[in-house]
Amino acid sequence: MSVARGVAPLAAALIALALARAARGQTPGAAFDHARHRRVVPTCATCHAGAAQPDASLWPDPASCAVCHDGAIRRRLAWQPPAAARRSNLRFTHARHAAAATRRAARDTTQRPSSCLDCHTDLGAPAVVRRAAVGRCLSCHGVQVRHLSAPDSACATCHLSLAEARALTREDVARFPAPDRHKEAGFLARGGHGAAAGPAAASCATCHSRDFCLGCHVDAPEQPAIQALPSDPRSLAIAVRLAAPPSHAQPSFATRHGGAVGRDAGACATCHTRESCVACHTTPPRVAAHLASGGPGRSAGAVVSRHPPPSHVGGFADRHAGQASAAAGSCAGCHARADCLACHRPQGGRGAGYHPAGFLARHPAAAYSREISCSDCHNTAGFCAACHATAGLTARRALGSGYHDATPFFIAGHGAAARRSLETCVGCHAERDCLACHSALGGRRFNPHGPGFDAERLKRRNPEVCTACHGTSIP
């Protein structure tokens, strides 16, 4: 009986609310003149049966409206109740709420039984029935601040966790308002949301799930508060951006962060994986062992940006050989072996890579003057000569085939050009082209040896080279 006593006023208020909507525009939320219909509808539950019976609809039955609104007594209404329940993450049900209110009234005789109007009217205007105001919820539950300023521990009182609120869509989640606390300075810092998340994890779960935390936390597997949260991809609808702490903006941070890391590596472990260290450090520092290695279940964390070493100024790729051979280990701190092979063993099917786009068009100039050493990556015979041969740039005998056609009598003066860029010559010419004139065994017997040639030394090292031109009669 006590339950019925508590529900009756509530139902009366609700029915008044629904009728008021129907009268104004027949759409939920539109005003319905509950006061006017109060004379024909004795209780709220008359129209809002769902407020008293959990398995009944909260909306009025249009047929009951048609008793009067039949076109004769009153004009007909086209109003129909919504087909689906409103998507919500409220923990509230009328029946349970009314029962709790009744129990409370039974315990405390100073409290009067709750009525529908307690929640569905504004203070001072009891006749205007409206949707329950959140302020009324807060005041009854002892929260004396406005909704979004409520304590972290209060959210779960009225709200389901995100995982429980299955009806909500990603768009609904994206529209969640942020509590005021989230905007406070230092909320993202270590003592901010992290400290609050422990005792108020249930409140965090109202809007967030583990997926949301993984957006920043690389130490998620080590954080009990994060692991306690269920997984729900809808939480990713709330955008979050990992921001560097103010200390990271200091000009000297890059060179002096080691001290801070040494004092408290755990502070770094929230945002940084072990890969953050090796992105810059040639040899991983000891503190790297305190950081987790990136992988599934963790955020990628902060992406460390570094400045290239002093040696890596413009064009370093052309001149890195010296440093790479002086300390190959230092390269390995940042570069994988596949990076080396990508250029030093170039594949025929690749487009622009080490060379800029369009280099093919200007490679003659770069190759002739050996802007870089082509043979470090390209085999002269297998790459240069093979391609030139396919394109028709192959000498079939001595000079004079017509290719060097801008300079009359080029053959008579090619020696200087040949000595300056012999690697270019052999891109089209084979030894036999030159031996036609430069062999001691026949032809014109022109001596090809130039400045600094040490015949005796070469003869000692490999006399077979000498026999190519001199036969067995090496001088």
Add this chain to the structure above:
Amino acid sequence: MPASCGPSFVRRFVLLVALLGAVAPARLAAQGYHLRLDTRAQAVSYRGVALDSVPARDTVSGPGGGPATTDGFAVRCAGAEYCTFFRPGPVLRGGPLVTDADLTVWGLGVAGLSLHASGRAGYQIGDAGAWPGLGPALQLLEAYADYSTPRWTARLGRQSMASRLGWSGFDGARLTLRNPASGLALGAYGGWGLARGVALPVTSPALNPLDDFQPRQRQRVIGVVAGWAARRFDVSAIYHREVDPRSDYFVSERAGADLTLRPARGWALTGGADYDFALGLWGSAEASLGYAAPGGRAAAMIAARRYRPHFDLWTIWGAFSPVPYREVSASLAVAPVPKLRLRASGERYRFDAADAATPLVASVDHGWRAELAATWTPSGAWTLDYGYHAAFGAGASTRGFEAAARYAPAPRLALAVQAATLDRPLEFRYDESVVRLLGADLEYRPTERLAVTVGAARYAEDRRRPDVAALDWNQTQLHARAVLLLGRGADLRGLPPAVRRMPGGGGER
């Protein structure tokens, strides 16, 4: 069967696998692996030239005063009965399709033991040989077992090595001893050598397009390396020799040293030189001083360089006495505002005296190169590059503009377009021409483990030649690429973005 996969190699590979099987306990369940597959395909078409001849008596005086064919091709007669010239060749169409596979396996039950293999499969669609570097169809770039402890590393199999003397490869073993406390390291290696600039033995038919002095056996390689890495400096030295096993004569014998000094924060002084014992000549050498301001707002470098080509002694080219050139260069990069970076560089070089009489041909013995460039990143999504480069020198000259724009509306998606114009007058030839390039690339990374790139480029050439041999070199290229990462490990995410931005730092990964 390609030479790189010949019977001797197969025998050694089987031996290696057997050895690994012996040393690795059967705890393969703990294995970790990392496999990277990189497939690229291109469609290219271009036109070459074809050698032709005409009786000397049938030539006429051409527009330059020299002999020409009656239909306008300049010819070279050189006193012979027949004169030769180049006609436009047929249009060649090719479709190189290449797949690279990089495999690393660890967790074999022995701490410090890992296996590494890098292979390549290439296939030519269309005209045979239309694109270089595809043969043989299967290539083994590297395949070695690596055992590392803090004090020593042993490596066995096909491997490549970066040193002062270049990037060289061999099938064999390498042992490196080191003292981590002092930074000292000493290593030795030996085996059967690979040819320069390619992962093929010198006996491979793929390296002999002109069919001349190709060795019949692979050279034996042996070398010693020493290094010292400290906080303020790195120094290393190498001695490397290659011997022809058939005759026991040297194919190559060289030594070199490199030094890097870091005297103060931001400063680096590097230098190195090598010496060719076989010819008794100094080879290449260089020295540079670089400075990078904290925060990357400015960087500058001055350098000097000497370059002399090296030829193995199984060719006769070393006996033709190639002369070196000496070069000085400087570069400067500044970021006057955070989103703008300006770069400038210049080089000037001069060849040593060639001591070759040129009574009838005058050719320059010096040259220079310069480049100006700017990179503007108005937002995180946009990157705009613009540059001008010019090179003048012996043999060929170029000058041109380059522009590129990259738009990345999402972290996994980027569109890039580039355009360039190039003038390239060539010495010794009637070949002054203008080339224009227009290209575009689309990069998409649907997952962390898959990256796809498609693109196209068009080269259009206007050859300014006084005779009718002004054939164009127009070219169209289409390309596509897919990179797939398989396996375990955090490194499957790829290199950090900061590393990818570094020069030559694997930007395509």
